[in-house]
Amino acid sequence: MRNEKFLWRGASLATQYAFASSAVLVVAAILVGTVVSRRIEENVVRNSANSTAMFMESVLAPIAQQFADQETLSPGARRALEEIFENTPIGERVISYKFWKPGGRIVEASDPAIVGEVFPVTDDLQFAWQGHVAADFEALGDAEDAGEQALGLPLLEVYSPIREYYSGEIIAVVEFYEVHEQLAADLARARRDAWLVVFGAFGGLGVILYLIVLRGSRVIDRQQRRLLNQYAELEALSANNQDLRRRVRDAAGRSAERADRVMRQIGADLHDGPAQQLAFAALRLDALQEAQTVAARQGEIDRINSAIADAMTEIRTISRGLSLPDVADKTPAGIVEMAVEEHRSRTGNAVAMELACDGPVDMPFAARLCLFRFVQxxxxxxxxxxxxxxxxxxxxxxxxxxxxxxxxxxxxFDPAYTPLGLGLSGLRDRIESLGGAFHAGRGSGPGSDLRLSFDLGEWK
Structure with a gap:
């Protein structure tokens, strides 16, 4: 190892560059060749799929219009579909087909055994439901592809949306498998040509750069001896400058981080505290208008006054730089109980509690405050x-x-289709910044389920 290091240091700059650049260019050529060949393959497959999908849509769309208001095809439409794939040249190219409805359910297929079955929704199927044509070539790995995979043929799998003529809405997705031996040959030739071009270009670039570096290396060798005399002075000056830059950078980073953390905390506290109280007061104004008796109106007025007073108290406390609520010395169960009781007293709503966490838990103040804000x-x-x-x-x-x-x-609600509001987004950021996990959506039963979890071992 020592001899290898000595030989490397004793070699000329051009020799060192030749070894280093060869490794870099080979790796770069492999990466670029992989990307280029993949892009070429994607474009070829996409173009083939688009042209086939346009043709198939013109043939199948009139028949598939029945899916706009029913789940199955009429006997006449089914016979027409069988005639298309059995007695026309289409049947020689397209060996099977499937019509999908939302949720991964097959409502019509060339294989009657899978009609009515539900399969996992793949990325390509989801992409087609969004109105796009999706395609894969020789990638039959999905659960519903078992029959086609057993054929051992080069198949182009295409997902094409079927739209209703009058509304333009997608009423079904048709998936069909086209035997495409020519596409396999075209892809193999395109990959080969792409690799030849990439390696040829990088090889020629490497030779040109080596000749340039060789000439510069000879000039550098002559100048290196003079630079060695100045190296000692420059080394000391560079070390001082480097240390100064590091200290300035660290100080600026810490300052920006503190300012950003304070601003986020203030924004979260204003939204999770006073904004919630004022939102509740605004909500009770509607109830005040609907109150029929004096006693009911007075009760709503009292609740509104209480919420506004609580909001003003928290605003004054935040402006003085204090943190509310007072959770520093409370157990997690006490924090949750305090938040629930505060909600009960403001709204009069019934809230069931199940507290299976006895005793104190070692956790930072920010996490304790997060528990209160989460319940609130x-x-x-x-x-x-x-x-x-x-x-x-x-x-x-x-x-x-x-x-x-x-x-x-x-x-x-389903978070995949309903974006989180400011409050839940702030909760998610607050929880994840503390290393916790956040979930919002449907639970195992009806209704919504908000859930957080903290790994207590990180704070020990």
């Missing part, structure tokens, strides 16, 4: 969006993990 935001959302139906809070912990959940029996 979850119950307020349930009050607004689920009409306070079946609200419940559960807390569980052991030596390693703490889990907190807020549930309701309302209509629920």
């Amino acid at each position: 935001e979850g119950l307020n959302n349930a009050s607004r969006h689920a009409e306070a139906a079946g609200m419940g809070v559960s807390l569980a912990c052991d030596a390693d993990r703490l889990t907190l959940a807020v549930t309701d029996a309302g209509p629920g």
Whole structure:
């Protein structure tokens, strides 16, 4: 190893460059060749799929219009479909087909055995439901591809959306498998040509650069002896400058981080605290207008006054740089109970509690405040969006993990289609910044399920 290092250091710059650049150019050529060949393959497959999909859509779309208002084809439409794939040149190229409805259900197929079955929704099928043509070549790895895979043929798998003529809405997705031996040959030739071009270009570039470096190396060798005399002075000056830059960079980074953390904390506290109180007060104004008796109106007025007073108290506290609520000395169970009782007193809503976390837990103040804000935001959302139906809070912990959940029996929501609001987004950021996990969506039963969990071992 020592001899190898000596030989490397004693070699000329041109020789060192030849070895280093060869390795770099080979790796770069492999990466570029992989990307280029993959892009060429994707483009060839996409173009072939688009042309085939346009032709198939013109043939199948009139028949598939029945899927706009029914789940199956009429006997006449089915016979027409069989005639197309059995007695026309299309049947020689397209060996099978499937018509999909939402949820991964097959409603019509060349193989009657799979009609009515439900398969996992693949990325290509989901892409087709979004209105695009999706295709794969010789990639029959999905669950519904077992029959086609057994044929051992080069198949182009195409997903094409079927639209209703009048509304333009996608009513079904047709998947068909086209035997495409020519495409396999074209792809093999395109890959070969791409690799030849890439390696030829990088090889020629390497030779040209080596000749340039060889000439420069000879000039550098002559100048190197003079530079060695100045190296000692420059080394000391460079070390001082490097240390100064490092200290300035670290100080600026810490300052920016503190400022950003303070701003995020203030924004989160304003939204999770006073904004929730004021939102509740605005909500109760509608109830005040609907109150029929003086006693009911007075009760709503008292709740509104209480919420506004609480909001003003928290705003004044935040402006003085204090953190509310007072959770520093409370156990997780005490924090959750305090948040639930505060919601009950403001709204009068019933909230079921299940606290399976006895005793103190070693966790930072930010995590304790996060527990309170999580319960507060979850119950307020349930009050607004689920009409306070079946609200419940559960807390569980052991030596390693703490889990907190807020549930309701309302209509629920799917985060894949309903973006999180400011409150839930802030909760997610707050929880994940502390190393926790956040879940929002439907639970095992009806309604919504908000859930957080902390790994207590990270704070020990």
